[in-house]
Amino acid sequence: MVASKAGNGKLSSKALLAGLAALLADLEPGVHGCFRDLIPAAAVRKEREERAERWMRELGSRLVLKEEPKGVAGACAWSPLTWDSERFGFPAARLEFLLAREDSVRRAILRTTLERSHEAGIQHLTARLDSSDMSGAHALVDAGFEMVDGILTFGLRIDDRMASAEVTGPAEIGLFKKDQVEGIVELASKAYQFDRFHADSALRPGVADRIHAEWLRNSCEGGAADVVITAARDKQVLGFVTVKLDSEIERISGVRLATIMLVATAEAARGMGIGTAMTQYALRLLAGRRVRGVRVGTQLRNIAASRLYESCGFRLIGSGLTFRKLL
Known part of the structure; x- marks a missing residue:
């Protein structure tokens, strides 16, 4: 029964x-x-x-x-x-x-x-x-159900040496500042196109962009992320990375794991190595906080993101499919 x-x-x-x-x-x-x-x-x-x-x-x-x-x-x-x-x-x-x-x-x-x-x-x-x-x-x-998304998951084991790794790039990389929030939100509202929200025909035009904008605002306020990293030049936000720590796993096992949640680079700044520099900064920061492993996911169609993570040492560890049904 x-x-x-x-x-x-x-x-x-x-x-x-x-x-x-x-x-x-x-x-x-x-x-x-x-x-x-x-x-x-x-x-x-x-x-x-x-x-x-x-x-x-x-x-x-x-x-x-x-x-x-x-x-x-x-x-x-x-x-x-x-x-x-x-x-x-x-x-x-x-x-x-x-x-x-x-x-x-x-x-x-x-x-x-x-x-x-x-x-x-x-x-x-x-x-x-x-x-x-x-x-x-x-x-x-x-x-x-209809398939609306496919996700590749990459993983990386962190060692202590990463805490002292040098990070260089064509922009200033660091933890976000309060005066950058509006620039982060604006970038989030137009940086994504491959995600399940944009692929879902049931959502009205503009909804997916507003979801990402609010998601990043919540991340800066500490609700949706534990760490927000930005790349900036001349006070203009060129990219961001958000990270969430797995507090439940740490509570049960004492082991710290983290997930890179969202990564974006402004269209005009792509191809300059900013995404790589922000990811490397995140890994250095997490190594300093004794995080042992990091995961990150990206859409099947986002080949550029997959290549970025592999260039930073990540390896493919899993994949998933997202479906949607209207009732």
Whole structure:
């Protein structure tokens, strides 16, 4: 049967929790990617158990489980996206996960999830899968989802020597200053074209640009990023990099990891090495803060960004696909 939450089926809440954690261990491609050997196995297990417990506690009827005699055969859940909904102009949500050991189970729990999200008034549903999950991708497409984005993820292990690496470039590179915020926001409003927001025909013209502008303003205010780096010349912002620290992994394991969230260079300044200089500055800064590894993602179509990260020592560690369905 498909249960809407713990206790609706034959298994106890404790058994469902253990089954959900086991499903994560068996099917998830790897939360920490190439940095897994940095994280103790006990910490990885604890993170999965805590995540499963949080899902069981917080998701309620938005969590759909397929029970089997000895545990959980599949799980799917969705969460509303309040921030996105306000900017899209209609209720939006995302699939948190779609995990199943059999294709028939995957499709059954997906159908139930779509029914419940539609009943809740959701009009726009986003899902992201690891590109190795072809069965999941086929199930989404067959259910009416369209692919709107593909992401390549690069990773780099940081060593202490990077903290003293020299960074040179054709502009002044450093942490952002308050008088640069409006220049950062303006650049963010026109720097992107390959992302899922711009690829989504359901969004009105201009929405994607405004999303990035507000995202960068939030980053400068400390809500969406822990570090904002800029490149500037003659008081003009030519580029920026934002970084987010993984506080949850550090809490569980004591290991510091970070993600480069957004990178942009002004069109007139491209080809001058500014993106490389900002990325190298970010790596030096993070090495000084004892960060052990950094991840960064870019769109499949953004070949220039992929080459930039590889030139800075990053290596490809994963890929994902983003889908969208209108309900």
